[in-house]
Amino acid sequence: MASQVTFIGAGNMASAIFGGMIDGGYPADAITATSPDETLLAPLHERYGIQTQTDNAAAVANADVVVLAVKPQIMHDVCSGLRDAVQARKPLIVSVAAGLTAETLDEWLGGGLAVIRCMPNTPSLVGAGASGLYANARVSDDQRQLATTLLEAVGIVEWVDDESLLEAVTAISGSGPAYFFLVFEALEEAGKRLGLPAESARRLALQTGFGAARMAQQSEFDPARLKRNVMSPGGTTERAIQTFEDGGLRELFDKATDACALRAREMAEELGKKH
Ligand SMILES: NC(=O)C1=CN([C@@H]2O[C@H](COP(=O)(O)OP(=O)(O)OC[C@H]3O[C@@H](n4cnc5c(N)ncnc54)[C@H](OP(=O)(O)O)[C@@H]3O)[C@@H](O)[C@H]2O)C=CC1
Ligand SMILES: O=C(O)[C@@H]1CCC=N1
Numbered sequence: 001m002a003s004q005v006t007f008i009g010a011g012n013m014a015s016a017i018f019g020g021m022i023d024g025g026y027p028a029d030a031i032t033a034t035s036p037d038e039t040l041l042a043p044l045h046e047r048y049g050i051q052t053q054t055d056n057a058a059a060v061a062n063a064d065v066v067v068l069a070v071k072p073q074i075m076h077d078v079c080s081g082l083r084d085a086v087q088a089r090k091p092l093i094v095s096v097a098a099g100l101t102a103e104t105l106d107e108w109l110g111g112g113l114a115v116i117r118c119m120p121n122t123p124s125l126v127g128a129g130a131s132g133l134y135a136n137a138r139v140s141d142d143q144r145q146l147a148t149t150l151l152e153a154v155g156i157v158e159w160v161d162d163e164s165l166l167e168a169v170t171a172i173s174g175s176g177p178a179y180f181f182l183v184f185e186a187l188e189e190a191g192k193r194l195g196l197p198a199e200s201a202r203r204l205a206l207q208t209g210f211g212a213a214r215m216a217q218q219s220e221f222d223p224a225r226l227k228r229n230v231m232s233p234g235g236t237t238e239r240a241i242q243t244f245e246d247g248g249l250r251e252l253f254d255k256a257t258d259a260c261a262l263r264a265r266e267m268a269e270e271l272g273k274k275h
Helices: 012-023 038-048 072-089 102-108 122-126 141-152 165-174 176-193 198-218 223-230 236-246 249-273
Strands: 005-008 031-034 051-053 065-068 092-095 115-119 129-135 155-159
Touching: 005 012, 012 031, 012 038, 012 122, 012 141, 031 038, 038 051, 065 072, 065 141, 072 102, 072 249, 092 102, 092 141, 102 115, 102 249, 115 141, 115 165, 122 129, 129 141, 129 165, 141 155, 165 176, 165 249, 176 198, 198 223, 236 249
Parallel strands: 005 031, 005 065, 031 051, 065 092, 092 115, 129 155
Antiparallel strands: 115 129
16 A cells, blocks of 8 residues: 655645656555645645645644655744654654754654655756755665655655765755756847847757757766767867856856855754754
């Protein structure tokens, strides 16, 4: 029988994950989602066939897995409300909240729990996500496998064995979609400046990003080699790439990802200290 999975919070990230699970064949009647907003629940039940609840504690009473998918800022209050029910049942806890450590969540839920922390990203909403996962020492191999199955419903999964590496995951894939959106914005603007109609500039920029990612994933060559393959000696790409290199693009990526990882660490400290 399928494990009972309860999502606390039924917003973007939760619905992406349970939507992906159901598309992948997970039985909808083994999934429950909660929201304080009753008007959200009936459409969710209708669309996905999942069970819905406004009462978080009641929703974990028979859960094997509890996915915490509310904003980090309200997580302490949500955990306080779940504490007794979670301690009675001891389900696997999976958190997708940014910046809250497994230890903090375990403490807020009363302690002694198997906790998996996940850093997802927004392309999960279109089934093309990338998630970093960390498990505390109480998580069993079967529970790891189950979490992998849940998150693979919306993309790829990479496990890290040191929780602090989730800061690196945040800097690469958690925040990463925004870097690529920035590049798309800039390429579209450049296309317009060079005379293309806005719509064409956008279509060309997005398809190029999509094609390059797909090609890099499928190729036997690494991105450096694929890049060189586009650069004819003395040609156009060489001139563009040299301009990026001369302008310090690599150093800028180092600075931006360092700043991002540092902020992830600061947030973990701030959120953990508040209570
Ligand atoms: N790496 C990344 O890019 C991302 C990380 N995340 C993480 O995922 C988590 C969820 O984010 P996201 O899905 O975008 O946020 P959403 O705001 O879409 O979803 C959160 C949901 O929680 C609901 N909620 C509020 N209070 C409660 C409560 N007491 N009990 C149950 N549900 C409640 C909200 O309802 P209402 O709106 O009615 O208040 C809302 O539907 C966050 O912790 C975030 O850090 C998410 C997205 C991307
Ligand atoms: O910007 C943020 O803080 C969150 C975490 C990773 C992506 N979005």
